[in-house]
Amino acid sequence: MPKDRPQTRIQQRNTGAILDAALEVFSQYGYRGSTLDQIAQASGLSKPNLLYYFPSKEAIHVELLSGLMDVWLDPLRDLDASGNPRDEILSYARRKLQMSRDLPRESRLFANEILQGAPRIMGSIEGELKDLVDQKAAVIRGWITEGKIADVNPYHLLFSIWSLTQHYADFDVQVRAVLRDQESDPFPEAEHHLETLLSRLLAP
Template sequence: MSKPRTRIQQRNSEAILDAALEVFSQHGFRGATLDQIAEVAGLSKPNLLYYYPSKEAIHVALLSGLLDTWLDPLREMDPAGEPVEELLAYVRRKLELSRDFPRESRLFANEILQGAPRIQEAIEGDLRTLVQEKAAVLTRWMDEGRIARVHPVHLIFSIWALTQHYADFDVQVHAVLGPAEPDPYPEAHLYLETVFRRLLAV
């Protein structure tokens, strides 16, 4: 049985993961190095390797925690709730994730763009199962005439695309909007609510 970590060990481990998140979200897995992560964490490379034996081990630790964070908003969609409001709440939660966790969003996007070598099993397992479960709920709501009939999985894909864009393309969003709109999220929320209310109306 392993010993519990001391406060210093816990602090160093968290510093490594936070530094790795910064480096991976900027450079991707291939472009990131252990030297970069150690420098951002304020630790020596040997000290970093005491906690994590490889760059891959750090990346897997980050992605494992991230996947749960990414799935939670969809899990919260209540099958017994009012369909349009449940979907709009999901859109809002996803947009809030992009606002509050942009580095995590870019880390996930980079992993997917590389073919998901470290989370393929998870996206074919937990993620796919959850999407199928919620797609069945959406289909039932459509069959009951409570929301417009659209492809349920592509509806979920659209929500992902329209919300995660604000994190994954943050530089482009701010460059195009300019200084007149330094915070895109209030208007993005209003726009997306309008889009999905109209899409789902029966």
């Protein structure tokens, strides 16, 4: 569909339906296992109608990933160098965990892209994401130098937070199966565990 004209209300609704359907399909089957026919069926539109809005499966995937990257980076952008280091890091971890609770399909979409070698977002990873991580790693190093938190590797601290939080989205079925007889909602206890773990790790 031409991008130089504003969309009508119907076009906006159809575009949203396609993207939501694609998110469901991609997060379940991965990029390679998904088809335009599946997306069209899930969106309630015909395949020719879908192709009016997006010329290919890759175009839909790129659109989803582009929007997701901003959402994914927002909590890290908010990590404030002038704030209390422990509170800032715990707040960041808490927001990442909340994203796993509220945006599990988006998390799996991102994970699937990374597992394939990030062919459609490598530019963003090597550019915007790396630049932001470098910037926040410097902030964490400053806190370490000032003796406000323990001497930890800032990059591996962030990697640990990513893995500790995104696990609950990417492996949701496994988490809920294991905890079936203990917790109907794993997130309150997960948040408590995460805060305890990080507080002990960061204590100077």
